[in-house]
Amino acid sequence: MKKAFVTLGFALGLPAILVVLWWIATTVSPSFFVPTPGELIVTFVETWFGPRLWVDILPSIARFGIGVVIAIVAGILLGMLVGLNRDLRAFTEPVFEFFRALPPPVLIPVLLLLFGPTDWMKVFIIVLAAIWPVLLNTIEGVRAADPVQTETSRSYGISGLNRVRYQVLPSAAPQILAGVRQSLPIGLILMVISEMFSSSSGLGFSIIQFQRRFAIPEMWSGILVLGLIGFAVAAVFRYVERRILRWYHGLKELENAA
Amino acid sequence: MLHDTPVPIDTVSHGRTLPAEETLLSVRNLKKVYSTDGGDIEAVRDLTFDLGKNELTCLVGPSGSGKTTLLKCIAGLLAPTSGEVVLDGKVVTAPPKKMAVVFQEYGRSLFPWLRVADNVELPLKNAGVPKARRTELVEEALANVGLDHVPRSYPWQLSGGMQQRVAIARAIAYQPEVLLMDEPFAAVDAQTRADLEDLVRKVRKTLGLSVLFVTHDIDESVYLGERVIMLSSSPTVVQEDLVVDLPEERDQLETRSMPRFTELRHHVYEQIQLAKRGFRPDVAATK
Numbered sequence: 422m423k424k425a426f427v428t429l430g431f432a433l434g435l436p437a438i439l440v441v442l443w444w445i446a447t448t449v450s451p452s453f454f455v456p457t458p459g460e461l462i463v464t465f466v467e468t469w470f471g472p473r474l475w476v477d478i479l480p481s482i483a484r485f486g487i488g489v490v491i492a493i494v495a496g497i498l499l500g501m502l503v504g505l506n507r508d509l510r511a512f513t514e515p516v517f518e519f520f521r522a523l524p525p526p527v528l529i530p531v532l533l534l535l536f537g538p539t540d541w542m543k544v545f546i547i548v549l550a551a552i553w554p555v556l557l558n559t560i561e562g563v564r565a566a567d568p569v570q571t572e573t574s575r576s577y578g579i580s581g582l583n584r585v586r587y588q589v590l591p592s593a594a595p596q597i598l599a600g601v602r603q604s605l606p607i608g609l610i611l612m613v614i615s616e617m618f619s620s621s622s623g624l625g626f627s628i629i630q631f632q633r634r635f636a637i638p639e640m641w642s643g644i645l646v647l648g649l650i651g652f653a654v655a656a657v658f659r660y661v662e663r664r665i666l667r668w669y670h671g672l673k674e675l676e677n678a679a
Numbered sequence: 680m681l682h683d684t685p686v687p688i689d690t691v692s693h694g695r696t697l698p699a700e701e702t703l704l705s706v707r708n709l710k711k712v713y714s715t716d717g718g719d720i721e722a723v724r725d726l727t728f729d730l731g732k733n734e735l736t737c738l739v740g741p742s743g744s745g746k747t748t749l750l751k752c753i754a755g756l757l758a759p760t761s762g763e764v765v766l767d768g769k770v771v772t773a774p775p776k777k778m779a780v781v782f783q784e785y786g787r788s789l790f791p792w793l794r795v796a797d798n799v800e801l802p803l804k805n806a807g808v809p810k811a812r813r814t815e816l817v818e819e820a821l822a823n824v825g826l827d828h829v830p831r832s833y834p835w836q837l838s839g840g841m842q843q844r845v846a847i848a849r850a851i852a853y854q855p856e857v858l859l860m861d862e863p864f865a866a867v868d869a870q871t872r873a874d875l876e877d878l879v880r881k882v883r884k885t886l887g888l889s890v891l892f893v894t895h896d897i898d899e900s901v902y903l904g905e906r907v908i909m910l911s912s913s914p915t916v917v918q919e920d921l922v923v924d925l926p927e928e929r930d931q932l933e934t935r936s937m938p939r940f941t942e943l944r945h946h947v948y949e950q951i952q953l954a955k956r957g958f959r960p961d962v963a964a965t966k
Contacts, residue, residue, distance in 0.1 A: 569787035576754055576780040577802035577853065587801060591792040668792045672835045 456638040464638035465645055473627070478646065481612055481623040484540060485650075488547025489608040493601055496552045500559025500597075501585060510560065517557065525550030525611055529618050538619035543612065550611045551604040558600030562593030595669045598662050605654050613647065624650075686939070688946050689922040692960045694728025694908060703889050704730035704753070704857055708762035711748050722748040724914035725961070726762070730857070735883055735890045737900035739947065740910030740918075741955045746893045749915065750861045753891065754780050766857065776806075779850035783862040785843040789834040796821065796830035799849045806853075820852035823882055840871030844878070851886060858883075858890045865895070873931050876903055880929055897951060901943045902929060909947060911954045916961050918954050921947065 440458055447457040456464065469478065503509050529546055536542035566589055574580070574588045616625025624647055631640035663670070694706070711723040722745040730736055740746050751757040753764050755774040764771040766778065774780075779802075782788040789798050796817050803813045821827045824844040834842050843863055850858055860879070864872045876899060883890050894900050900907045901923055909918040923943060925934060934940055 567787050569782055569784045570790065572751075572756055573780075573782065573788045573790075575756055576774045576778075577805065578774055578776065579802065579805045583805050587805065588790065591790070594792070668833055668835075671833060672791050675835060 454637055456641055460638050461641055461645065465642040468639050468642050469646055476622050477624055477627050480540070481616065481625070482650065484543045484615075484623070485547060485608055485612040488544040488612070489551055489605060491544070492548045492551035492604055492608065493555050495548065496555030496600065496604070497559050497597060499552075500556045501563055501589065503556075504560040504563025504593075505585075505589070510564070517553075521553045521557065525607070526614050529615055533619055538621075543615040543620070543623075546615050547608045547611045551608040554600040554603035554607070555597065556600075558596045558603075559593060562596030563589055565596070566592055595666055598666060602658060602662070605658060606651065609647070609651055609654065686924075688943065689924065690919050690946070692917075692919050694726065694917040695906075695920045696727065697729040697731050701731050702729045703732045703734075703767065704891070705765040706730075706749075706753065706762070707765065709749070709752055709759050709764065710761045711745070711752055711757065712760045721914040723752070723759075724916050726910075726915060726917060728908055728917060728920060730889055730891055733887050733889055734906065735880070735892065735904055736906045736908060737904035738891065738893045738908050738910060739895065739897060739900040739951060740915065741912050741951055742895055743913055744910045744954070745913050745915040746895070746910065747861055749910075750780075750859055750891070750893050754778060754859050756780075777856040779853045779855035779858055781843070781846050781850050781858065781860045781863045783865050785839065785846045785863075785866070786835070788846055789842060789849075791833065791835050793833075794830065795826065795832050795834060795837070795845050798834060798845060799852050802849065802853045816852045816854070817848075820848040823851060823885065824848045824878060838871070839867045840875060843867060843875060847875075847878070847882065851882060851888070856889060858888050860890065860892045862894055863892075864899070872899075877929070877931065879903065897944060897947050898935070901925075901940060901947060902931075902934060907943075907947055909950045909954065911959050911961075912957060916959065918958075918960055919950050 444458045447455055451457075503513055525546065528549060532542050532546055536545065570588055570592060574584050579587055612623075613625035613628075616623035617629050620626035624643055628640055628643040628647075631637075631643060696702075696705075706726055706728050709723055709726040710721075713720045713722060726749060738746055738749070748757065752759045753771070755764075755771045755778070758772070766775050769775070790801070793801065799817045799820055800813050803816060808816070817830075818827065821830060824847050826841065826844050826848060829837065829841070834845055837845070846863075864875050867875065879890065879892070880903065882888070892900070892903055894903075904923050907921045907923060909921070910916070911918045921943070925937065925939060925943070
């Protein structure tokens with residue numbers, strides 16, 4: 422019980438200190454551009470717990486969710502295909518390197534012309550940006566399959582799709598999930614940027630709107646919403662990853678202890 | 680040395696072949712050449728021998744004598760350059776259903792994301808064995824290797840010796856006719872090794888399997904085997920094929936202190952030393 426309190430104290434200590442500092446700073450020298458913590462909380466609740474929840478927050482989350490899920494699934498499937506085929510790897514590698522090096526936001530103007538300011542354009546840009554870490558990590562993870570494991574599969578007649586399912590995919594899972602971890606914040610960033618560029622709803626759109634109307638506390642509260650979403654996404658990912666890779670973390674702990 | 684022994688050692692300087700009805704596995708004129716950028720490497724030159732039904736045969740040879748290459752060719756994991764491997768009358772071109780391999784690197788051969796019982800079950804699941812039968816086979820196999828108390832553990836939570844037991848359980852649950860073992864105990868400590876040797880003999884007796892056991896350990900080959908095939912140095916041919924005429928019941932203390940054990944061990948040791956110095960029966964025969 423005492424231990425739990427200590428852990429909680431450590432986790433909440435720094436946030437508490439920062440909030441107090443912010444409160445002192447904004448009370449001592451008030452600024453039009455920075456609200457006090459109290460103001461922000463009030464504005465946050467007023468702004469977002471109403472119609473905006475349905476009009477702005479949920480559509481944003483939906484775009485992000487759909488985009489990231491497509492990116493993950495497509496990245497894993499394509500990565501398996503390329504990773505298991507040496508010729509395909511040699512064929513695609515330079516192209517992948519090029520696209521990965523391209524900063525994804527520069528594609529927004531192009532896609533805007535091609536698809537117009539639609540939801541699918543935003544989903545598409547999220548996919549286009551978030552797929553790379555998953556794809557490249559999957560290729561690497563598949564390629565690095567242990568030769569002894571592969572021979573074991575072969576000697577027991579485990580081949581084709583069964584080998585992918587029983588050996589290749591699980592053995593590449595740690596690396597694939599490392600790719601997913603990177604792709605989530607990228608997806609979130611592209612969600613906001615694409616909405617800032619062209620939209621009539623969504624978080625990115627709202628934050629820009631508030632800024633243009635000098636609704637400063639509202640603008641800040643939008644940033645808070647984004648921060649909370651990012652935090653929640655990371656927490657969900659950590660939970661899922663812990664579950665899928667229980668064996669991997671156990672193995673690593675043992676190796677580190679030895 | 681040899682002429683001093685009262686009972687002559689039953690050995691021939693080529694691989695033994697058996698009548699068809701006693702043969703389970705035949706290796707005929709097997710040759711394996713690896714093509715590399717630096718030129719061809721002849722790992723195995725010409726190997727011919729038979730493995731009888733319900734026989735435990737050990738293959739010994741100096742290090743680098745192509746033991747693993749030979750085993751992989753027999754297992755259908757590597758295609759021979761020429762010659763053939765025949766199991767039960769069928770030429771081996773891919774890993775056959777009636778064969779299971781136990782690798783030396785148990786830590787890498789077992790899948791770390793699967794629990795012990797799931798590792799043992801996987802080949803059966805892949806082969807489409809019904810669930811009820813699978814559970815039965817897995818329980819039996821784990822009991823046979825003395826691991827029925829840890830089905831829910833992950834392999835990496837177990838000691839090296841126990842992990843190799845899991846690999847053996849996986850192999851026997853697959854119900855093979857031939858068990859191929861590639862230096863399976865090279866990476867475990869001496870006491871565990873003795874236990875595992877006895878386990879192999881016990882399992883083979885209980886299940887009536889044929890075992891081909893590759894090792895570089897001379898003591899182990901004589902203690903375990905009913906026959907010891909000695910390989911020459913690379914490019915490999917059979918140096919000698921020796922019958923181990925020790926009693927069927929082997930015991931780590933009793934058997935190893937028998938005069939006959941010492942004689943056989945001595946003989947195998949001499950042959951391996953000869954092989955290491957480059958003596959080749961194929962060359963000696965043509966002289």
